[in-house]
Amino acid sequence: MHLTRWRYPGLVIIAALLFAASALPAEASDEGRFEIRNAYVEMLGGAWQLDVRLDLGLSEAARQAFDEGVPLTLMLEVEATTARRFLPDETVVSLTKEWQLAYDAIADRYVVTDPVTGEHVSHATRAEALDALAHISKLQFADTTQLPTGGRFEMRVRASVEIGDLPTAIKVLLFWKSWSRSTDWYVWSVRP
Amino acid sequence: MTRRWLPVAVGIGIVVWVAALALLAVTGEGSQRFGQLQPWILLINIAGVIVLLALIGSRLTDFIRDWRRRVPGSRLRGRTILMFGGLAVAPLLLVFTFSVLFLTRGIDSWFHAEVREGLSDALGLSRAALDLRMREVLERTQRIADDLSNLGGSSLYAALDDHLRLAGADELIVTNSGGQPEAYSTSGMQHGLPGTQPEELLQQVRQGSPYVSLEPLSGGGYRIRAATRIGAAQSLQGSRLLVATYPVPQRLADLAATVQNAYQQYGRLSFLREPLKLSFVLTLSLVLLMALLAALYGALFFSQRLVRPVQDLIAGTRAVAKGDFDTRLSMPSHDEIGYLVTSFNDMTKKLARAREETERSQAAVEGERAALAVILARLTSGVISLEPDLRVRVANHAAGNILGVEFDQAAGQPLAELAARHPLLGQLHAVMQRHLEAGESEWREQVTLRSDAGRRELVCACTALPGDAGVPGGLVIVFDEVTQLLQAQRQAAWGEVARRLAHEIRNPLTPIQLSAERMRRKLFRGLQPAEAEILDRSTQTIVQQVEAMKQMVAAFSEYAKAPEMQLSEFDMNALIRQVSDLYHAQDPRVAFGLSLDPRAATLEADPGRIRQLLNNLLTNAVEALDGRENPVIMIETKRAGDQIVLNVIDNGPGFQGGLIEQAFDPYVTSKPKGTGLGLAIVRRIVEEHGGQVELENVPQGGARICITLPAASRELRRADARRERA
Numbered sequence: 001m002h003l004t005r006w007r008y009p010g011l012v013i014i015a016a017l018l019f020a021a022s023a024l025p026a027e028a029s030d031e032g033r034f035e036i037r038n039a040y041v042e043m044l045g046g047a048w049q050l051d052v053r054l055d056l057g058l059s060e061a062a063r064q065a066f067d068e069g070v071p072l073t074l075m076l077e078v079e080a081t082t083a084r085r086f087l088p089d090e091t092v093v094s095l096t097k098e099w100q101l102a103y104d105a106i107a108d109r110y111v112v113t114d115p116v117t118g119e120h121v122s123h124a125t126r127a128e129a130l131d132a133l134a135h136i137s138k139l140q141f142a143d144t145t146q147l148p149t150g151g152r153f154e155m156r157v158r159a160s161v162e163i164g165d166l167p168t169a170i171k172v173l174l175f176w177k178s179w180s181r182s183t184d185w186y187v188w189s190v191r192p
Numbered sequence: 193m194t195r196r197w198l199p200v201a202v203g204i205g206i207v208v209w210v211a212a213l214a215l216l217a218v219t220g221e222g223s224q225r226f227g228q229l230q231p232w233i234l235l236i237n238i239a240g241v242i243v244l245l246a247l248i249g250s251r252l253t254d255f256i257r258d259w260r261r262r263v264p265g266s267r268l269r270g271r272t273i274l275m276f277g278g279l280a281v282a283p284l285l286l287v288f289t290f291s292v293l294f295l296t297r298g299i300d301s302w303f304h305a306e307v308r309e310g311l312s313d314a315l316g317l318s319r320a321a322l323d324l325r326m327r328e329v330l331e332r333t334q335r336i337a338d339d340l341s342n343l344g345g346s347s348l349y350a351a352l353d354d355h356l357r358l359a360g361a362d363e364l365i366v367t368n369s370g371g372q373p374e375a376y377s378t379s380g381m382q383h384g385l386p387g388t389q390p391e392e393l394l395q396q397v398r399q400g401s402p403y404v405s406l407e408p409l410s411g412g413g414y415r416i417r418a419a420t421r422i423g424a425a426q427s428l429q430g431s432r433l434l435v436a437t438y439p440v441p442q443r444l445a446d447l448a449a450t451v452q453n454a455y456q457q458y459g460r461l462s463f464l465r466e467p468l469k470l471s472f473v474l475t476l477s478l479v480l481l482m483a484l485l486a487a488l489y490g491a492l493f494f495s496q497r498l499v500r501p502v503q504d505l506i507a508g509t510r511a512v513a514k515g516d517f518d519t520r521l522s523m524p525s526h527d528e529i530g531y532l533v534t535s536f537n538d539m540t541k542k543l544a545r546a547r548e549e550t551e552r553s554q555a556a557v558e559g560e561r562a563a564l565a566v567i568l569a570r571l572t573s574g575v576i577s578l579e580p581d582l583r584v585r586v587a588n589h590a591a592g593n594i595l596g597v598e599f600d601q602a603a604g605q606p607l608a609e610l611a612a613r614h615p616l617l618g619q620l621h622a623v624m625q626r627h628l629e630a631g632e633s634e635w636r637e638q639v640t641l642r643s644d645a646g647r648r649e650l651v652c653a654c655t656a657l658p659g660d661a662g663v664p665g666g667l668v669i670v671f672d673e674v675t676q677l678l679q680a681q682r683q684a685a686w687g688e689v690a691r692r693l694a695h696e697i698r699n700p701l702t703p704i705q706l707s708a709e710r711m712r713r714k715l716f717r718g719l720q721p722a723e724a725e726i727l728d729r730s731t732q733t734i735v736q737q738v739e740a741m742k743q744m745v746a747a748f749s750e751y752a753k754a755p756e757m758q759l760s761e762f763d764m765n766a767l768i769r770q771v772s773d774l775y776h777a778q779d780p781r782v783a784f785g786l787s788l789d790p791r792a793a794t795l796e797a798d799p800g801r802i803r804q805l806l807n808n809l810l811t812n813a814v815e816a817l818d819g820r821e822n823p824v825i826m827i828e829t830k831r832a833g834d835q836i837v838l839n840v841i842d843n844g845p846g847f848q849g850g851l852i853e854q855a856f857d858p859y860v861t862s863k864p865k866g867t868g869l870g871l872a873i874v875r876r877i878v879e880e881h882g883g884q885v886e887l888e889n890v891p892q893g894g895a896r897i898c899i900t901l902p903a904a905s906r907e908l909r910r911a912d913a914r915r916e917r918a
Contacts, residue, residue, distance in 0.1 A: 069459025106318050106452045107406040107414060120410030124392050 032057020036186035039157050041141075043149055048142040050078060052186075054134040054159055059181055065163045066126075071102035073164035074133050078141050082153045092153065093142045100164060101129055156187040202247075205240060209482065212236040237478045244485040251492040264510075265503035272495035273488075280487030288480045295472050303462055311451075311458050318451045321444060322406055326416050329438045330404040332359050333418040337434040340366065341423035352377035362415065365389075365435045366422065369398070374432065389435055393419050397433055406440075413445040501529045508536055517544035573672045574650075577657070580664040582607045594650065594673045595620065616641045616648065624654065624669065633667065638674070647853035649675045676879075679856060683876060686858035690748035698745045701738045708734040751858065751869050757798045757880065764795040764802065764836065768827055771806040775814055782814055782823045791831035796904050797881050805877045808870040809840045809897060816844035816895070831903070835883075838899040846889035855887055874899075 032055075039052040056074070058066070066072050080093035100113045109122040110129035123129040147153055160182035212233045255273070258266040336355045343351050352364045356377040363386065365376040371389040378386075396403040396419075403419040415437050422432040440448070461468075501524040511519040517540050521533045568575055574591030576599075578584060583606050587599035595616045602610055611621035619641045627635045633656035641648040650671045657665030712731035716724050765788040772784045795802070810825065817823035820843065828839040847855055847862075854860045856875040861868035871887075874897075878885040883901035890896050 065463050067459075068463035069456040070463050102456075104408045104452060105315055105455045106322065106448045107408050108319075109405070109408065111408055113410065118410045120408070122407050124405070128392075 032059075034058075034159075034161065034181050035183045036157060036159060039155070039186050039188070041155060041190055043144075044138070046144060047140045048080075048144075048147055050136070050139040050141050050155075050157070052076065052136040052139070052157055052159070054136070054183075056130050056134040056159075056161070058130075058161065061179065062161060062163050062181070066101070066103065069103060069105070071100050071164045073162045074099045074101065075160045075162065076136065076139075077158045077160075078139075079156050080142060080147055080153050081156075082147075082151065089154070092146050095141045097139060099133055101133060152189065152191050154187065154189050156185045158185045159183045205243060206486075208236055209240050209486075234475065234478065237475075237482050240482050241478070241485060244482070244489055248485060248489050248492060251489070251496070255492065255496075263503070264506035265499045268502060269495045269499040272498055273491045276491030276495060277488055280491065281484060284480060284483050284487065288476060291476055292473055295476065296469050299465060299469050299472070303465060308458070308462075311455050314451045315455050318448045322414070322416075322440065322448060325440065325444070326404045326406060326418070329416045329436070330402055330418045330420070333404075333434060333436045334402060334420050336364065336436065337420045337422045340434060348375050349377065359436070359438070361436045361438050363435075363437045367433045367435060369431050369433065370394075371433070386435075389419070389433075393417070393435070394433075397421055412449055413442075414440045414448060416440060500524065501533060505532065505536060508540070512540060512543065517547055573670055576607075576669045578607060578667045578669070580659070580666050582667075584610065585666060591671070594648070594671065615643060620650070620652070620669075620671070623652070624667075627654065639671070642853070647675065648673055649678050679875070680879075682857055683872065686872070687751065690751045690858070694745045694749035697741060698749070701742055701745065705735050705738040708738070747869060751873060751876075758800065759796055759798055761794055761796045762799045762802075763793050764797075764838075765790070765793045765829060767799065767803060768806065768829065768838075771803065771810060772825075772827060775810045779814055782817055782825060785824060785826040787826065787828040789828075789830040792829040792836045792903075794903070795836055795901065797901065801877045801880070805874050805899075808874050812870050813840060813842040813844065813895075817842055820844055832900070834903055835900045836903050838901070839896060840899075841890060841894060841896040843890075843892070843894040846893060846895045847887070852887065852889065856885070 034057045035055050037053040037055055039050065041048050041050050043049075058072070062072055076097045078093065078095040078097070079091055081089040081091050083089050098115055100115060102111050102113070103109075103126070104111055104122070107122065109124060110126050111120060111122045112129055112132055113120050121132065123132060160180055162180040255266070255269060259270060336359060339355065340348060340351055348366065352366070352375060355361070356364045356379060361379070363376065363378045365386045366374050367389065368374055371394050373386050376386050393403045393405075400421070402421075403417075405417050406414050407417055408414055416439075417435065417437050419433055419435040422434050439445075501521070504521045504524075508519045508521050519540055520537050523530050523533055568586075568588035571588055572590050574588065574594045576584065576587040576591050583604055584599065584602045586603060587597075589599075591597070592599045595614060597610060597614045597617050607617075607621055607624075611618040620639060623637065623639050627633075627637075634654060636651075636653045639650045639652050641650060651674050652669060652671040654667055654669045657668055659665035708731040712727055715727055719727055768786065768788060772786060776782065776784050813825045814823075817825070822843070824843050826839070826841040828837075828841070830837050846852075851860065851862060856871050858869050858872040860872075861870075875885050878899055878901065881901050883899060885897065885899045887895060887897045
């Protein structure tokens with residue numbers, strides 16, 4: 001019997017690594033739901049505005065990091081594409097919007113900050129802060145020059161939460177830890 | 193090209209790697225800066241590891257291939273790699289272990305309980321100070337709300353402005369129960385309409401509790417927001433709210449912000465505590481791996497550099513062992529190995545020079561040997577060279593001819609074996625053995641060899657050859673056959689005797705004869721008959737004897753005289769027939785058997801002398817057959833190349849005793865009345881014609897005389913020339 005003698009040890013090692021890699025998302029899936037519940041756009045005041053509702057469940061690592069004082073970053077990726085005849089779809093709008101959630105120990109409040117505008121909103125509880133982040137309203141992402149009112153286009157939105165303000169090297173070295181979570185793309189068509 | 197740029201690339205790689213390590217050392221104390229640089233450091237190290245792995249793989253493949261092929265020097269290289277690798281790995285592992293230990297303990301030291309407690313206490317202190325401030329602000333707001341409970345319209349605005357100024361608030365807002373502003377007053381720092389109030393504020397105030405909170409500002413710092421119901425309305429419907437915001441004193445705000453930042457940073461570090469340790473350990477491991485690989489590559493590289501001269505030396509030694517003395521090694525360095533290589537090159541140079549000299553000497557020896565062989569082959573003297581154990585080393589053609597031995601295949605054979613098969617050589621060997629047994633390695637002697645063909649006189653000289661390093665070199669025997677020379681000397685002596693006899697005896701003979709005749713003539717008549725008879729008989733005897741002496745003197749004169757040769761071509765066979773017929777007619781009892789080769793008919797010689805030769809031979813043969821039954825004389829001629837061979841064979845008694853050895857000497861005869869000049873004249877005539885004569889006894893009885901004459905005069909003249917030279 002030669003069953004105990006590995007004939008292809010390299011293949012065995014690769015298979016083990018693949019198995020370990022496949023096990024990592026399974027660990028993440030045990031945590032809170034993180035997905036886009038619904039999203040829609042509307043034309044208001046000559047600009048396209050986006051409303052998104054999220055189920056913003058944090059991973060264990062994110063919760064632990066946040067509790068220790070590490071801020072979290074919510075990133076929303078927005079894309080609008082128009083169909084073209086005989087050609088691939090054209091991405092007309094591509095926007096990335098970030099919000100940072102941090103805990104202020106002195107004020108004992110949870111602060112949501114827009115890094116671009118500097119808009120600063122504090123909440124008494126983490127749940128309120130997360131709820132505020134989960135309701136994104138009136139996000140202006142395009143104007144009529146980019147997306148004409150009468151035209152048809154396809155929207156897609158994806159959200160991700162990262163444990164912010166961590167050294168990149170640590171993220172690279174400890175790549176197997178869940179430093180971020182992303183939702184799937186939420187896609188819908190906009191018709192006149 | 194690649195070999196030339198490889199050290200440059202390796203050098204650049206090492207510099208970059210060392211720079212990365214220096215950055216690591218410089219930025220190690222600050223995790224933030226380290227975090228910015230660490231990806232580059234990691235990238236450099238990973239690239240270095242990949243490059244080093246490729247280089248090591250290449251060199252290791254070469255080394256394993258050499259090891260398996262048992263290339264000279266591969267074992268030494270293996271030991272060198274192990275030694276270098278071991279020397280490098282052990283301290284590296286030691287340093288790594290202690291570095292990891294110190295690193296983890298250093299990081300752990302950041303998170304002592306005292307630090308955490310200190311931070312917590314600072315945070316609590318800050319909160320307490322701010323809480324006190326918030327309580328004061330809330331009470332102030334409640335007092336303002338009490339003052340405003342009965343006011344409305346423009347008086348409300350005026351009151352708000354007064355209270356804003358007196359209370360040091362940033363903003364005072366009177367809202368309805370839904371939070372919508374009805375009147376407000378702001379300091380110069382505030383612009384625009386007030387916004388909606390937070391839901392939590394409205395809910396808390398609706399529930400009847402005053403609201404106060406500390407709000408962080410976007411630009412840093414804090415403000416206090418306080419809210420309370422104006423008046424004592426029982427229900428919220430229709431009631432108004434006073435919302436006031438107050439600044440936090442700058443000093444307090446700065447201190448609070450510092451504490452907040454420290455607390456947040458500490459929490460962040462606390463969260464990163466294990467990842468940081470793991471990250472540092474991984475980085476150090478990567479550096480260690482890099483250093484190990486560099487050490488391994490260095491071991492492979494320098495072992496090859498170290499072993500290459502040795503490999504070159506081994507290859508050079510093998511080449512020299514195969515006879516390639518032109519091998520030259522390049523100088524690797526000026527150390528001991530370089531000295532060794534220089535010595536090796538000097539050695540090969542000297543060997544090459546020695547080989548050239550040896551080849552030259554060998555060529556000279558070969559040339560001399562060839563010349564000696566030619567000389568030996570042309571020598572008329574016999575030369576035999578012997579090994580110390582008396583085996584034949586070499587012998588020339590003349591030695592073979594003289595001794596009747598074929599020496600062509602005799603090299604290496606013991607002389608005793610050859611001597612046993614060849615009688616003449618056997619006699620010479622016996623003489624040599626006698627001298628050797630007497631301890632004489634150098635001797636000179638005239639040796640007489642006897643055979644059926646007659647006696648041969650040799651003048652021998654033996655000399656010991658010089659040997660090497662005490663080993664005897666053998667012997668060389670040189671000998672000349674002087675038989676003919678001695679015979680010629682004897683012949684010349686006898687010719688001189690004959691001439692003197694003819695001269696000294698012939699002269700007095702005539703006076704003796706004349707005196708005897710005159711004495712008889714004068715005295716005969718005057719004597720008595722008896723006396724006259726005596727005188728007559730005596731004088732007659734004297735005259736007869738004188739006459740006989742005259743005939744003898746004439747014969748000697750004839751022998752001594754050598755008239756000029758009269759060469760001409762004639763039919764020898766016909767001459768033989770004439771002479772044999774003549775003798776057969778004189779004595780019919782003797783039978784003549786002729787076997788005459790037509791090819792031997794024409795002979796260029798002096799026919800008169802050849803006739804005399806035949807006469808002498810047949811006279812001897814007929815006289816030898818006197819009294820024999822069935823006397824037969826056989827005469828044969830045959831052609832042998834350029835020679836004509838004449839055999840005269842009789843069935844007589846042959847030569848008796850030692851007579852055969854002296855048969856050609858003058859005055860040697862077995863006949864009572866012979867002069868002994870017959871065969872001597874035969875020999876002289878044969879030699880005058882450049883021929884040879886031999887005689888032997890026939891085993892069946894009788895004698896055989898064999899005469900070899902050159903067929904043409906060319907050989908004859910050449911023989912004359914040789915004779916003259918002699």
